[in-house]
Amino acid sequence: MKTLIIYATRYGTTGTCAQLLSDALEGEVVLQNLAENPTIDLAGFETVVVGSPVYAGRINKRVKRFCSNHESTLLAKRLGLFTCDMEEGDGSIKQLDHCYAPPLVAHALVKNSFGGQFLFSQMGWFTKKMIKMMSKSDEDVKRIQYDAIKEFADVLNS
Numbered sequence: 001m002k003t004l005i006i007y008a009t010r011y012g013t014t015g016t017c018a019q020l021l022s023d024a025l026e027g028e029v030v031l032q033n034l035a036e037n038p039t040i041d042l043a044g045f046e047t048v049v050v051g052s053p054v055y056a057g058r059i060n061k062r063v064k065r066f067c068s069n070h071e072s073t074l075l076a077k078r079l080g081l082f083t084c085d086m087e088e089g090d091g092s093i094k095q096l097d098h099c100y101a102p103p104l105v106a107h108a109l110v111k112n113s114f115g116g117q118f119l120f121s122q123m124g125w126f127t128k129k130m131i132k133m134m135s136k137s138d139e140d141v142k143r144i145q146y147d148a149i150k151e152f153a154d155v156l157n158s
């Protein structure tokens with residue numbers, strides 16, 4: 001079984017999660033960062049996983065475009081959808097459901113948030129200032145949901 005994980009990332013967390021998912025999946029897995037390689041070839045992949053960080057309530061533009069340009073092909077694949085974000089509890093799933101197109105959400109074999117991170121060393125000064133004010137802390141926040149990644153992989157491996 002061959003799996004393609006398509007993703008985008010701004011500060012690296014979604015890439016880290018995509019790699020963790022890849023490590024937990026059985027069979028051949030190809031990781032594709034859309035910013036590094038925008039060429040799409042979905043042929044030969046039985047399973048496609050799409051992952052994106054959420055900024056201001058939206059997924060990455062490249063991921064959105066990929067999903068819309070390839071929707072009919074994705075609807076014929078085993079599909080997984082994930083987000084990286086800092087929402088907590090049910091809010092993160094509601095956000096995911098709102099971010100991806102309804103037909104893809106309905107078709108997905110598995111979907112979940114893998115949590116997220118605020119890594120201050122990676123941010124520009126304005127973003128750093130804004131997030132520090134919002135989170136009332138200048139410590140990095142690391143909330144990757146390792147269990148969610150494992151459970152997601154278990155569904156795709158079954």
Ligand SMILES: Cc1cc2nc3c(=O)[nH]c(=O)nc-3n(C[C@H](O)[C@H](O)[C@H](O)COP(=O)(O)O)c2cc1C
Nearest residue numbers: 009010011012013014053056057085086087116117
């Ligand atoms: C400017 C900014 C806006 C954000 N907006 C949201 C948001 O609307 N919802 C959310 O759940 N998380 C939000 N986040 C948190 C990011 O989704 C989180 O940091 C994620 O891990 C980033 O992933 P990346 O490193 O792959 O880009 C925001 C973070 C920043 C810095």
